[in-house]
Amino acid sequence: MGRVRAAIVCLLALAAAGCSTIGAQRVGIDRDDYTERLRDSEKEQLLSNIVAMRYGDAPLFLSVASVISQYTRESSGGLNLKFSPPSDAETGGVSGAVLLRESPTVTYTPLSGERFTRSLLSPMPPGSLLAMMEAGWASDYLLRIAVRSINGVRNTSRAELFAQAGDLEFEAVAAAMRRLQGxxxxxxxxxxxxxxxxxxxxxxxxxxxxxxxxxxxxxRLLGVKFDGEQVRVVFAARPTAPGELAISTRSMFEVLGEMAQGVDLTGGGEFSADALVRVHSGTSRPAQAHVAVQHRGRWFWIEADDVRSKQVFLLAQVMLSLSDEADAARAPLVTIPAG
Incomplete structure:
Protein backbone atom coordinates (compact mmCIF):
# COMPACT_ATOMS: atom_id res chain seq x y z
CA MET A 1 0.00 0.00 0.00
CA GLY A 2 3.04 2.29 0.23
CA ARG A 3 2.84 3.13 -3.45
CA VAL A 4 -0.85 3.86 -3.18
CA ARG A 5 -0.24 6.32 -0.38
CA ALA A 6 2.57 7.97 -2.35
CA ALA A 7 0.32 8.33 -5.38
CA ILE A 8 -2.45 9.87 -3.32
CA VAL A 9 0.03 12.32 -1.77
CA CYS A 10 1.19 13.36 -5.24
CA LEU A 11 -2.38 13.98 -6.38
CA LEU A 12 -3.11 16.06 -3.30
CA ALA A 13 0.04 18.12 -3.95
CA LEU A 14 -1.10 18.79 -7.51
CA ALA A 15 -4.53 19.81 -6.29
CA ALA A 16 -3.00 22.19 -3.76
CA ALA A 17 -0.81 23.71 -6.45
CA GLY A 18 -3.83 24.30 -8.63
CA CYS A 19 -5.82 25.97 -5.86
CA SER A 20 -3.15 28.20 -4.30
CA THR A 21 -2.90 31.86 -5.31
CA ILE A 22 0.01 33.14 -7.44
CA GLY A 23 -0.71 36.87 -7.39
CA ALA A 24 1.26 37.79 -4.30
CA GLN A 25 4.22 35.72 -5.45
CA ARG A 26 4.41 37.55 -8.78
CA VAL A 27 4.14 41.16 -7.60
CA GLY A 28 7.84 41.79 -6.96
CA ILE A 29 8.99 39.77 -9.96
CA ASP A 30 6.59 41.43 -12.39
CA ARG A 31 7.27 44.93 -11.10
CA ASP A 32 11.02 44.53 -11.55
CA ASP A 33 10.68 42.89 -14.96
CA TYR A 34 8.29 45.49 -16.37
CA THR A 35 10.22 48.41 -14.84
CA GLU A 36 13.45 47.21 -16.45
CA ARG A 37 11.87 46.57 -19.84
CA LEU A 38 9.94 49.85 -19.92
CA ARG A 39 13.09 51.77 -19.02
CA ASP A 40 15.08 50.06 -21.79
CA SER A 41 12.23 50.58 -24.25
CA GLU A 42 12.11 54.34 -23.54
CA LYS A 43 15.85 54.62 -24.14
CA GLU A 44 15.69 52.63 -27.36
CA GLN A 45 12.74 54.67 -28.66
CA LEU A 46 14.54 57.95 -28.00
CA LEU A 47 17.75 56.79 -29.70
CA SER A 48 15.76 55.37 -32.63
CA ASN A 49 14.10 58.77 -33.17
CA ILE A 50 17.44 60.60 -32.95
CA VAL A 51 18.88 58.28 -35.62
CA ALA A 52 15.75 58.63 -37.77
CA MET A 53 16.05 62.42 -37.67
CA ARG A 54 19.67 62.12 -38.79
CA TYR A 55 18.31 60.36 -41.89
CA GLY A 56 15.75 63.14 -42.38
CA ASP A 57 12.73 61.24 -41.04
CA ALA A 58 10.15 62.68 -38.65
CA PRO A 59 10.20 61.47 -35.03
CA LEU A 60 7.42 59.16 -33.87
CA PHE A 61 6.78 58.39 -30.21
CA LEU A 62 4.48 55.72 -28.79
CA SER A 63 3.63 56.10 -25.12
CA VAL A 64 2.86 53.00 -23.07
CA ALA A 65 -0.62 53.78 -21.73
CA SER A 66 -1.22 50.52 -19.85
CA VAL A 67 0.20 47.07 -19.20
CA ILE A 68 -2.19 44.32 -18.08
CA SER A 69 -0.64 41.01 -17.10
CA GLN A 70 -3.09 38.09 -16.70
CA TYR A 71 -1.97 34.72 -15.35
CA THR A 72 -3.71 31.37 -15.73
CA ARG A 73 -2.67 28.24 -13.86
CA GLU A 74 -4.07 24.84 -14.79
CA SER A 75 -3.37 21.52 -13.08
CA SER A 76 -4.40 17.99 -13.90
CA GLY A 77 -3.70 14.59 -12.42
CA GLY A 78 -4.51 10.95 -12.88
CA LEU A 79 -4.23 7.73 -10.82
CA ASN A 80 -4.14 4.25 -12.29
CA LEU A 81 -3.81 1.34 -9.88
CA LYS A 82 -3.88 -2.40 -10.45
CA PHE A 83 -4.41 -4.81 -7.53
CA SER A 84 -3.89 -8.08 -9.35
CA PRO A 85 -1.44 -9.69 -8.69
CA PRO A 86 -1.80 -9.23 -4.87
CA SER A 87 -1.73 -5.79 -3.35
CA ASP A 88 1.77 -6.16 -1.91
CA ALA A 89 3.09 -6.13 -5.49
CA GLU A 90 0.64 -3.63 -6.89
CA THR A 91 1.31 -1.97 -10.20
CA GLY A 92 -0.06 1.25 -11.61
CA GLY A 93 0.96 4.82 -12.18
CA VAL A 94 0.36 8.41 -11.28
CA SER A 95 0.53 11.38 -13.65
CA GLY A 96 0.02 15.11 -13.36
CA ALA A 97 0.85 18.49 -14.83
CA VAL A 98 0.78 22.14 -13.79
CA LEU A 99 0.66 24.81 -16.51
CA LEU A 100 1.33 28.50 -15.83
CA ARG A 101 0.41 30.83 -18.69
CA GLU A 102 0.94 34.62 -18.88
CA SER A 103 -1.10 36.77 -21.27
CA PRO A 104 0.17 40.37 -21.20
CA THR A 105 -1.73 43.16 -22.96
CA VAL A 106 0.14 46.40 -23.72
CA THR A 107 -1.69 49.55 -24.87
CA TYR A 108 0.21 52.23 -26.79
CA THR A 109 -0.77 55.86 -27.40
CA PRO A 110 0.88 57.72 -30.32
CA LEU A 111 2.16 61.23 -29.69
CA SER A 112 0.19 63.25 -32.23
CA GLY A 113 -2.03 66.27 -32.73
CA GLU A 114 -2.08 68.79 -29.91
CA ARG A 115 0.19 66.67 -27.72
CA PHE A 116 2.77 66.49 -30.53
CA THR A 117 2.66 70.27 -30.93
CA ARG A 118 2.93 70.91 -27.21
CA SER A 119 5.58 68.31 -26.50
CA LEU A 120 7.88 68.58 -29.52
CA LEU A 121 7.21 71.78 -31.46
CA SER A 122 6.65 74.34 -28.69
CA PRO A 123 9.65 75.85 -26.89
CA MET A 124 10.52 73.99 -23.72
CA PRO A 125 8.65 75.26 -20.65
CA PRO A 126 11.08 77.87 -19.25
CA GLY A 127 9.83 77.21 -15.74
CA SER A 128 10.94 73.58 -16.03
CA LEU A 129 14.42 74.68 -17.12
CA LEU A 130 14.81 77.05 -14.18
CA ALA A 131 13.35 74.49 -11.79
CA MET A 132 16.01 71.98 -12.86
CA MET A 133 18.76 74.58 -12.29
CA GLU A 134 17.27 75.41 -8.91
CA ALA A 135 17.34 71.70 -8.04
CA GLY A 136 21.07 71.57 -8.81
CA TRP A 137 21.18 70.17 -12.35
CA ALA A 138 24.34 71.36 -14.10
CA SER A 139 23.48 74.69 -15.71
CA ASP A 140 26.13 74.43 -18.43
CA TYR A 141 24.66 71.14 -19.70
CA LEU A 142 21.13 72.55 -19.60
CA LEU A 143 22.13 75.76 -21.40
CA ARG A 144 24.02 73.95 -24.17
CA ILE A 145 21.17 71.51 -24.76
CA ALA A 146 18.00 73.52 -24.23
CA VAL A 147 18.79 77.21 -24.83
CA ARG A 148 19.02 79.14 -28.12
CA SER A 149 20.26 82.38 -26.63
CA ILE A 150 20.84 84.33 -23.41
CA ASN A 151 20.44 88.11 -23.71
CA GLY A 152 21.15 87.84 -27.42
CA VAL A 153 24.29 85.71 -26.97
CA ARG A 154 23.51 82.80 -29.28
CA ASN A 155 24.10 79.10 -28.90
CA THR A 156 25.28 77.15 -31.96
CA SER A 157 22.58 75.24 -33.85
CA ARG A 158 23.83 72.85 -36.52
CA ALA A 159 20.54 71.17 -37.45
CA GLU A 160 19.62 72.61 -40.85
CA LEU A 161 16.03 73.50 -39.96
CA PHE A 162 17.23 75.58 -36.99
CA ALA A 163 20.76 76.47 -38.07
CA GLN A 164 22.32 79.55 -36.51
CA ALA A 165 25.92 80.55 -36.00
CA GLY A 166 26.80 80.61 -32.33
CA ASP A 167 28.70 83.31 -30.49
CA LEU A 168 32.03 82.41 -28.90
CA GLU A 169 30.82 84.13 -25.74
CA PHE A 170 28.06 81.54 -25.21
CA GLU A 171 30.46 78.85 -24.01
CA ALA A 172 32.12 81.35 -21.67
CA VAL A 173 28.72 82.36 -20.25
CA ALA A 174 27.65 78.73 -19.74
CA ALA A 175 30.93 77.81 -18.03
CA ALA A 176 30.86 80.89 -15.77
CA MET A 177 27.24 80.23 -14.73
CA ARG A 178 28.13 76.61 -13.92
CA ARG A 179 31.05 77.65 -11.71
CA LEU A 180 28.92 80.21 -9.91
CA GLN A 181 26.11 77.70 -9.50
CA GLY A 182 28.50 75.09 -8.10
CA ARG A 220 30.20 92.38 -19.44
CA LEU A 221 28.91 89.72 -21.86
CA LEU A 222 25.22 89.83 -20.91
CA GLY A 223 24.88 93.49 -19.99
CA VAL A 224 23.21 92.68 -16.68
CA LYS A 225 24.11 94.32 -13.38
CA PHE A 226 24.61 91.54 -10.87
CA ASP A 227 25.07 93.73 -7.78
CA GLY A 228 23.29 91.64 -5.17
CA GLU A 229 19.83 92.69 -6.34
CA GLN A 230 17.41 90.24 -7.89
CA VAL A 231 17.50 90.16 -11.68
CA ARG A 232 14.24 89.38 -13.45
CA VAL A 233 14.44 86.38 -15.80
CA VAL A 234 12.26 86.69 -18.92
CA PHE A 235 11.75 84.16 -21.64
CA ALA A 236 12.53 85.93 -24.89
CA ALA A 237 15.30 86.31 -27.46
CA ARG A 238 16.32 89.69 -26.04
CA PRO A 239 15.54 91.64 -22.88
CA THR A 240 12.58 93.99 -23.04
CA ALA A 241 13.80 96.27 -20.25
CA PRO A 242 17.16 97.20 -18.70
CA GLY A 243 18.54 94.71 -16.20
CA GLU A 244 16.60 91.68 -17.44
CA LEU A 245 18.06 88.25 -18.17
CA ALA A 246 16.36 86.99 -21.35
CA ILE A 247 16.47 83.26 -22.08
CA SER A 248 15.16 81.77 -25.34
CA THR A 249 14.57 78.01 -25.16
CA ARG A 250 14.62 75.35 -27.83
CA SER A 251 11.78 73.00 -28.67
CA MET A 252 12.32 69.29 -28.08
CA PHE A 253 12.20 68.85 -31.87
CA GLU A 254 15.23 71.14 -32.14
CA VAL A 255 16.96 69.42 -29.21
CA LEU A 256 16.56 66.04 -30.91
CA GLY A 257 17.72 67.56 -34.20
CA GLU A 258 20.88 68.86 -32.51
CA MET A 259 21.52 65.49 -30.90
CA ALA A 260 21.08 63.86 -34.32
CA GLN A 261 24.10 65.79 -35.59
CA GLY A 262 26.22 63.48 -33.44
CA VAL A 263 25.11 60.31 -35.25
CA ASP A 264 27.93 58.63 -37.20
CA LEU A 265 26.31 57.20 -40.34
CA THR A 266 29.47 55.65 -41.83
CA GLY A 267 30.96 53.87 -38.82
CA GLY A 268 34.19 55.85 -39.02
CA GLY A 269 34.03 56.93 -35.37
CA GLU A 270 34.75 60.60 -36.12
CA PHE A 271 32.69 63.22 -34.27
CA SER A 272 32.58 67.00 -34.15
CA ALA A 273 34.01 68.48 -30.96
CA ASP A 274 30.72 70.25 -30.24
CA ALA A 275 28.49 67.20 -30.79
CA LEU A 276 25.98 66.90 -27.95
CA VAL A 277 26.12 63.09 -28.09
CA ARG A 278 28.32 60.59 -29.90
CA VAL A 279 26.26 57.82 -31.52
CA HIS A 280 28.40 55.10 -33.10
CA SER A 281 27.28 52.79 -35.90
CA GLY A 282 28.30 49.45 -37.37
CA THR A 283 27.04 46.34 -39.10
CA SER A 284 26.88 44.18 -35.97
CA ARG A 285 25.36 44.63 -32.53
CA PRO A 286 27.84 46.09 -30.01
CA ALA A 287 28.93 43.91 -27.10
CA GLN A 288 28.78 46.72 -24.53
CA ALA A 289 26.46 49.70 -25.00
CA HIS A 290 24.39 52.06 -22.87
CA VAL A 291 21.62 51.77 -25.47
CA ALA A 292 21.58 50.24 -28.96
CA VAL A 293 19.02 50.11 -31.80
CA GLN A 294 18.94 48.77 -35.32
CA HIS A 295 17.93 51.11 -38.15
CA ARG A 296 18.09 50.57 -41.92
CA GLY A 297 20.20 47.45 -41.53
CA ARG A 298 22.83 49.09 -39.28
CA TRP A 299 23.32 49.17 -35.52
CA PHE A 300 23.55 52.49 -33.71
CA TRP A 301 24.62 52.86 -30.10
CA ILE A 302 26.01 55.03 -27.32
CA GLU A 303 29.10 53.56 -25.71
CA ALA A 304 28.68 52.35 -22.12
CA ASP A 305 31.77 54.32 -21.00
CA ASP A 306 30.86 57.58 -22.79
CA VAL A 307 29.88 59.51 -19.66
CA ARG A 308 29.19 62.83 -21.36
CA SER A 309 26.90 61.35 -24.02
CA LYS A 310 25.05 59.34 -21.36
CA GLN A 311 24.47 62.46 -19.27
CA VAL A 312 23.14 64.43 -22.26
CA PHE A 313 20.94 61.48 -23.24
CA LEU A 314 19.55 61.32 -19.69
CA LEU A 315 18.81 65.06 -19.74
CA ALA A 316 16.96 64.64 -23.04
CA GLN A 317 14.82 61.89 -21.49
CA VAL A 318 13.94 64.09 -18.52
CA MET A 319 13.22 67.17 -20.65
CA LEU A 320 11.05 65.12 -23.01
CA SER A 321 8.96 64.02 -20.03
CA LEU A 322 8.73 67.57 -18.70
CA SER A 323 7.64 68.93 -22.08
CA ASP A 324 4.72 66.49 -22.22
CA GLU A 325 2.11 68.13 -20.02
CA ALA A 326 -0.68 65.72 -20.86
CA ASP A 327 -2.95 64.37 -18.16
CA ALA A 328 -2.23 61.48 -15.84
CA ALA A 329 -3.16 58.96 -18.54
CA ARG A 330 0.32 59.57 -19.95
CA ALA A 331 1.84 57.47 -17.17
CA PRO A 332 1.84 53.69 -17.79
CA LEU A 333 -0.79 51.81 -15.79
CA VAL A 334 0.47 48.32 -14.91
CA THR A 335 -2.28 45.93 -13.80
CA ILE A 336 -1.29 42.54 -12.38
CA PRO A 337 -4.12 40.41 -10.99
CA ALA A 338 -3.19 39.39 -7.45
CA GLY A 339 -6.08 37.09 -6.65
Whole structure:
Protein backbone atom coordinates (compact mmCIF):
# COMPACT_ATOMS: atom_id res chain seq x y z
CA MET A 1 0.00 0.00 0.00
CA GLY A 2 3.04 2.29 0.23
CA ARG A 3 2.84 3.13 -3.45
CA VAL A 4 -0.85 3.86 -3.18
CA ARG A 5 -0.24 6.32 -0.38
CA ALA A 6 2.57 7.97 -2.35
CA ALA A 7 0.32 8.33 -5.38
CA ILE A 8 -2.45 9.87 -3.32
CA VAL A 9 0.03 12.32 -1.77
CA CYS A 10 1.19 13.36 -5.24
CA LEU A 11 -2.38 13.98 -6.38
CA LEU A 12 -3.11 16.06 -3.30
CA ALA A 13 0.04 18.12 -3.95
CA LEU A 14 -1.10 18.79 -7.51
CA ALA A 15 -4.53 19.81 -6.29
CA ALA A 16 -3.00 22.19 -3.76
CA ALA A 17 -0.81 23.71 -6.45
CA GLY A 18 -3.83 24.30 -8.63
CA CYS A 19 -5.82 25.97 -5.86
CA SER A 20 -3.15 28.20 -4.30
CA THR A 21 -2.90 31.86 -5.31
CA ILE A 22 0.01 33.14 -7.44
CA GLY A 23 -0.71 36.87 -7.39
CA ALA A 24 1.26 37.79 -4.30
CA GLN A 25 4.22 35.72 -5.45
CA ARG A 26 4.41 37.55 -8.78
CA VAL A 27 4.14 41.16 -7.60
CA GLY A 28 7.84 41.79 -6.96
CA ILE A 29 8.99 39.77 -9.96
CA ASP A 30 6.59 41.43 -12.39
CA ARG A 31 7.27 44.93 -11.10
CA ASP A 32 11.02 44.53 -11.55
CA ASP A 33 10.68 42.89 -14.96
CA TYR A 34 8.29 45.49 -16.37
CA THR A 35 10.22 48.41 -14.84
CA GLU A 36 13.45 47.21 -16.45
CA ARG A 37 11.87 46.57 -19.84
CA LEU A 38 9.94 49.85 -19.92
CA ARG A 39 13.09 51.77 -19.02
CA ASP A 40 15.08 50.06 -21.79
CA SER A 41 12.23 50.58 -24.25
CA GLU A 42 12.11 54.34 -23.54
CA LYS A 43 15.85 54.62 -24.14
CA GLU A 44 15.69 52.63 -27.36
CA GLN A 45 12.74 54.67 -28.66
CA LEU A 46 14.54 57.95 -28.00
CA LEU A 47 17.75 56.79 -29.70
CA SER A 48 15.76 55.37 -32.63
CA ASN A 49 14.10 58.77 -33.17
CA ILE A 50 17.44 60.60 -32.95
CA VAL A 51 18.88 58.28 -35.62
CA ALA A 52 15.75 58.63 -37.77
CA MET A 53 16.05 62.42 -37.67
CA ARG A 54 19.67 62.12 -38.79
CA TYR A 55 18.31 60.36 -41.89
CA GLY A 56 15.75 63.14 -42.38
CA ASP A 57 12.73 61.24 -41.04
CA ALA A 58 10.15 62.68 -38.65
CA PRO A 59 10.20 61.47 -35.03
CA LEU A 60 7.42 59.16 -33.87
CA PHE A 61 6.78 58.39 -30.21
CA LEU A 62 4.48 55.72 -28.79
CA SER A 63 3.63 56.10 -25.12
CA VAL A 64 2.86 53.00 -23.07
CA ALA A 65 -0.62 53.78 -21.73
CA SER A 66 -1.22 50.52 -19.85
CA VAL A 67 0.20 47.07 -19.20
CA ILE A 68 -2.19 44.32 -18.08
CA SER A 69 -0.64 41.01 -17.10
CA GLN A 70 -3.09 38.09 -16.70
CA TYR A 71 -1.97 34.72 -15.35
CA THR A 72 -3.71 31.37 -15.73
CA ARG A 73 -2.67 28.24 -13.86
CA GLU A 74 -4.07 24.84 -14.79
CA SER A 75 -3.37 21.52 -13.08
CA SER A 76 -4.40 17.99 -13.90
CA GLY A 77 -3.70 14.59 -12.42
CA GLY A 78 -4.51 10.95 -12.88
CA LEU A 79 -4.23 7.73 -10.82
CA ASN A 80 -4.14 4.25 -12.29
CA LEU A 81 -3.81 1.34 -9.88
CA LYS A 82 -3.88 -2.40 -10.45
CA PHE A 83 -4.41 -4.81 -7.53
CA SER A 84 -3.89 -8.08 -9.35
CA PRO A 85 -1.44 -9.69 -8.69
CA PRO A 86 -1.80 -9.23 -4.87
CA SER A 87 -1.73 -5.79 -3.35
CA ASP A 88 1.77 -6.16 -1.91
CA ALA A 89 3.09 -6.13 -5.49
CA GLU A 90 0.64 -3.63 -6.89
CA THR A 91 1.31 -1.97 -10.20
CA GLY A 92 -0.06 1.25 -11.61
CA GLY A 93 0.96 4.82 -12.18
CA VAL A 94 0.36 8.41 -11.28
CA SER A 95 0.53 11.38 -13.65
CA GLY A 96 0.02 15.11 -13.36
CA ALA A 97 0.85 18.49 -14.83
CA VAL A 98 0.78 22.14 -13.79
CA LEU A 99 0.66 24.81 -16.51
CA LEU A 100 1.33 28.50 -15.83
CA ARG A 101 0.41 30.83 -18.69
CA GLU A 102 0.94 34.62 -18.88
CA SER A 103 -1.10 36.77 -21.27
CA PRO A 104 0.17 40.37 -21.20
CA THR A 105 -1.73 43.16 -22.96
CA VAL A 106 0.14 46.40 -23.72
CA THR A 107 -1.69 49.55 -24.87
CA TYR A 108 0.21 52.23 -26.79
CA THR A 109 -0.77 55.86 -27.40
CA PRO A 110 0.88 57.72 -30.32
CA LEU A 111 2.16 61.23 -29.69
CA SER A 112 0.19 63.25 -32.23
CA GLY A 113 -2.03 66.27 -32.73
CA GLU A 114 -2.08 68.79 -29.91
CA ARG A 115 0.19 66.67 -27.72
CA PHE A 116 2.77 66.49 -30.53
CA THR A 117 2.66 70.27 -30.93
CA ARG A 118 2.93 70.91 -27.21
CA SER A 119 5.58 68.31 -26.50
CA LEU A 120 7.88 68.58 -29.52
CA LEU A 121 7.21 71.78 -31.46
CA SER A 122 6.65 74.34 -28.69
CA PRO A 123 9.65 75.85 -26.89
CA MET A 124 10.52 73.99 -23.72
CA PRO A 125 8.65 75.26 -20.65
CA PRO A 126 11.08 77.87 -19.25
CA GLY A 127 9.83 77.21 -15.74
CA SER A 128 10.94 73.58 -16.03
CA LEU A 129 14.42 74.68 -17.12
CA LEU A 130 14.81 77.05 -14.18
CA ALA A 131 13.35 74.49 -11.79
CA MET A 132 16.01 71.98 -12.86
CA MET A 133 18.76 74.58 -12.29
CA GLU A 134 17.27 75.41 -8.91
CA ALA A 135 17.34 71.70 -8.04
CA GLY A 136 21.07 71.57 -8.81
CA TRP A 137 21.18 70.17 -12.35
CA ALA A 138 24.34 71.36 -14.10
CA SER A 139 23.48 74.69 -15.71
CA ASP A 140 26.13 74.43 -18.43
CA TYR A 141 24.66 71.14 -19.70
CA LEU A 142 21.13 72.55 -19.60
CA LEU A 143 22.13 75.76 -21.40
CA ARG A 144 24.02 73.95 -24.17
CA ILE A 145 21.17 71.51 -24.76
CA ALA A 146 18.00 73.52 -24.23
CA VAL A 147 18.79 77.21 -24.83
CA ARG A 148 19.02 79.14 -28.12
CA SER A 149 20.26 82.38 -26.63
CA ILE A 150 20.84 84.33 -23.41
CA ASN A 151 20.44 88.11 -23.71
CA GLY A 152 21.15 87.84 -27.42
CA VAL A 153 24.29 85.71 -26.97
CA ARG A 154 23.51 82.80 -29.28
CA ASN A 155 24.10 79.10 -28.90
CA THR A 156 25.28 77.15 -31.96
CA SER A 157 22.58 75.24 -33.85
CA ARG A 158 23.83 72.85 -36.52
CA ALA A 159 20.54 71.17 -37.45
CA GLU A 160 19.62 72.61 -40.85
CA LEU A 161 16.03 73.50 -39.96
CA PHE A 162 17.23 75.58 -36.99
CA ALA A 163 20.76 76.47 -38.07
CA GLN A 164 22.32 79.55 -36.51
CA ALA A 165 25.92 80.55 -36.00
CA GLY A 166 26.80 80.61 -32.33
CA ASP A 167 28.70 83.31 -30.49
CA LEU A 168 32.03 82.41 -28.90
CA GLU A 169 30.82 84.13 -25.74
CA PHE A 170 28.06 81.54 -25.21
CA GLU A 171 30.46 78.85 -24.01
CA ALA A 172 32.12 81.35 -21.67
CA VAL A 173 28.72 82.36 -20.25
CA ALA A 174 27.65 78.73 -19.74
CA ALA A 175 30.93 77.81 -18.03
CA ALA A 176 30.86 80.89 -15.77
CA MET A 177 27.24 80.23 -14.73
CA ARG A 178 28.13 76.61 -13.92
CA ARG A 179 31.05 77.65 -11.71
CA LEU A 180 28.92 80.21 -9.91
CA GLN A 181 26.11 77.70 -9.50
CA GLY A 182 28.50 75.09 -8.10
CA UNK A 183 29.93 77.53 -5.56
CA UNK A 184 26.52 78.79 -4.52
CA UNK A 185 27.31 82.34 -5.66
CA UNK A 186 24.50 82.36 -8.26
CA UNK A 187 20.91 81.36 -7.55
CA UNK A 188 18.33 80.88 -10.28
CA UNK A 189 14.87 80.20 -8.91
CA UNK A 190 11.14 80.46 -9.44
CA UNK A 191 8.64 82.26 -7.24
CA UNK A 192 4.86 82.28 -7.36
CA UNK A 193 2.92 85.21 -8.76
CA UNK A 194 -0.76 85.95 -9.15
CA UNK A 195 -0.78 84.73 -12.76
CA UNK A 196 1.75 81.93 -12.57
CA UNK A 197 5.46 81.87 -11.74
CA UNK A 198 8.37 84.19 -12.45
CA UNK A 199 12.08 83.56 -12.57
CA UNK A 200 14.74 85.54 -10.77
CA UNK A 201 18.53 85.40 -10.62
CA UNK A 202 20.65 86.69 -7.76
CA UNK A 203 24.34 86.57 -6.88
CA UNK A 204 25.81 86.32 -3.40
CA UNK A 205 26.38 89.72 -1.70
CA UNK A 206 30.05 89.04 -0.85
CA UNK A 207 31.55 86.75 -3.52
CA UNK A 208 35.08 85.39 -3.34
CA UNK A 209 37.70 86.78 -5.76
CA UNK A 210 37.33 83.84 -8.19
CA UNK A 211 33.56 84.21 -8.13
CA UNK A 212 33.83 87.95 -8.61
CA UNK A 213 35.76 87.40 -11.84
CA UNK A 214 32.94 85.23 -13.23
CA UNK A 215 30.32 87.77 -12.13
CA UNK A 216 32.21 90.53 -13.94
CA UNK A 217 32.39 88.34 -17.04
CA UNK A 218 28.60 87.83 -17.00
CA UNK A 219 28.00 91.55 -16.46
CA ARG A 220 30.20 92.38 -19.44
CA LEU A 221 28.91 89.72 -21.86
CA LEU A 222 25.22 89.83 -20.91
CA GLY A 223 24.88 93.49 -19.99
CA VAL A 224 23.21 92.68 -16.68
CA LYS A 225 24.11 94.32 -13.38
CA PHE A 226 24.61 91.54 -10.87
CA ASP A 227 25.07 93.73 -7.78
CA GLY A 228 23.29 91.64 -5.17
CA GLU A 229 19.83 92.69 -6.34
CA GLN A 230 17.41 90.24 -7.89
CA VAL A 231 17.50 90.16 -11.68
CA ARG A 232 14.24 89.38 -13.45
CA VAL A 233 14.44 86.38 -15.80
CA VAL A 234 12.26 86.69 -18.92
CA PHE A 235 11.75 84.16 -21.64
CA ALA A 236 12.53 85.93 -24.89
CA ALA A 237 15.30 86.31 -27.46
CA ARG A 238 16.32 89.69 -26.04
CA PRO A 239 15.54 91.64 -22.88
CA THR A 240 12.58 93.99 -23.04
CA ALA A 241 13.80 96.27 -20.25
CA PRO A 242 17.16 97.20 -18.70
CA GLY A 243 18.54 94.71 -16.20
CA GLU A 244 16.60 91.68 -17.44
CA LEU A 245 18.06 88.25 -18.17
CA ALA A 246 16.36 86.99 -21.35
CA ILE A 247 16.47 83.26 -22.08
CA SER A 248 15.16 81.77 -25.34
CA THR A 249 14.57 78.01 -25.16
CA ARG A 250 14.62 75.35 -27.83
CA SER A 251 11.78 73.00 -28.67
CA MET A 252 12.32 69.29 -28.08
CA PHE A 253 12.20 68.85 -31.87
CA GLU A 254 15.23 71.14 -32.14
CA VAL A 255 16.96 69.42 -29.21
CA LEU A 256 16.56 66.04 -30.91
CA GLY A 257 17.72 67.56 -34.20
CA GLU A 258 20.88 68.86 -32.51
CA MET A 259 21.52 65.49 -30.90
CA ALA A 260 21.08 63.86 -34.32
CA GLN A 261 24.10 65.79 -35.59
CA GLY A 262 26.22 63.48 -33.44
CA VAL A 263 25.11 60.31 -35.25
CA ASP A 264 27.93 58.63 -37.20
CA LEU A 265 26.31 57.20 -40.34
CA THR A 266 29.47 55.65 -41.83
CA GLY A 267 30.96 53.87 -38.82
CA GLY A 268 34.19 55.85 -39.02
CA GLY A 269 34.03 56.93 -35.37
CA GLU A 270 34.75 60.60 -36.12
CA PHE A 271 32.69 63.22 -34.27
CA SER A 272 32.58 67.00 -34.15
CA ALA A 273 34.01 68.48 -30.96
CA ASP A 274 30.72 70.25 -30.24
CA ALA A 275 28.49 67.20 -30.79
CA LEU A 276 25.98 66.90 -27.95
CA VAL A 277 26.12 63.09 -28.09
CA ARG A 278 28.32 60.59 -29.90
CA VAL A 279 26.26 57.82 -31.52
CA HIS A 280 28.40 55.10 -33.10
CA SER A 281 27.28 52.79 -35.90
CA GLY A 282 28.30 49.45 -37.37
CA THR A 283 27.04 46.34 -39.10
CA SER A 284 26.88 44.18 -35.97
CA ARG A 285 25.36 44.63 -32.53
CA PRO A 286 27.84 46.09 -30.01
CA ALA A 287 28.93 43.91 -27.10
CA GLN A 288 28.78 46.72 -24.53
CA ALA A 289 26.46 49.70 -25.00
CA HIS A 290 24.39 52.06 -22.87
CA VAL A 291 21.62 51.77 -25.47
CA ALA A 292 21.58 50.24 -28.96
CA VAL A 293 19.02 50.11 -31.80
CA GLN A 294 18.94 48.77 -35.32
CA HIS A 295 17.93 51.11 -38.15
CA ARG A 296 18.09 50.57 -41.92
CA GLY A 297 20.20 47.45 -41.53
CA ARG A 298 22.83 49.09 -39.28
CA TRP A 299 23.32 49.17 -35.52
CA PHE A 300 23.55 52.49 -33.71
CA TRP A 301 24.62 52.86 -30.10
CA ILE A 302 26.01 55.03 -27.32
CA GLU A 303 29.10 53.56 -25.71
CA ALA A 304 28.68 52.35 -22.12
CA ASP A 305 31.77 54.32 -21.00
CA ASP A 306 30.86 57.58 -22.79
CA VAL A 307 29.88 59.51 -19.66
CA ARG A 308 29.19 62.83 -21.36
CA SER A 309 26.90 61.35 -24.02
CA LYS A 310 25.05 59.34 -21.36
CA GLN A 311 24.47 62.46 -19.27
CA VAL A 312 23.14 64.43 -22.26
CA PHE A 313 20.94 61.48 -23.24
CA LEU A 314 19.55 61.32 -19.69
CA LEU A 315 18.81 65.06 -19.74
CA ALA A 316 16.96 64.64 -23.04
CA GLN A 317 14.82 61.89 -21.49
CA VAL A 318 13.94 64.09 -18.52
CA MET A 319 13.22 67.17 -20.65
CA LEU A 320 11.05 65.12 -23.01
CA SER A 321 8.96 64.02 -20.03
CA LEU A 322 8.73 67.57 -18.70
CA SER A 323 7.64 68.93 -22.08
CA ASP A 324 4.72 66.49 -22.22
CA GLU A 325 2.11 68.13 -20.02
CA ALA A 326 -0.68 65.72 -20.86
CA ASP A 327 -2.95 64.37 -18.16
CA ALA A 328 -2.23 61.48 -15.84
CA ALA A 329 -3.16 58.96 -18.54
CA ARG A 330 0.32 59.57 -19.95
CA ALA A 331 1.84 57.47 -17.17
CA PRO A 332 1.84 53.69 -17.79
CA LEU A 333 -0.79 51.81 -15.79
CA VAL A 334 0.47 48.32 -14.91
CA THR A 335 -2.28 45.93 -13.80
CA ILE A 336 -1.29 42.54 -12.38
CA PRO A 337 -4.12 40.41 -10.99
CA ALA A 338 -3.19 39.39 -7.45
CA GLY A 339 -6.08 37.09 -6.65
Missing amino acids: SGALNLRLHAQEHGVAGVAQVAPHPAPAQLADIELLK
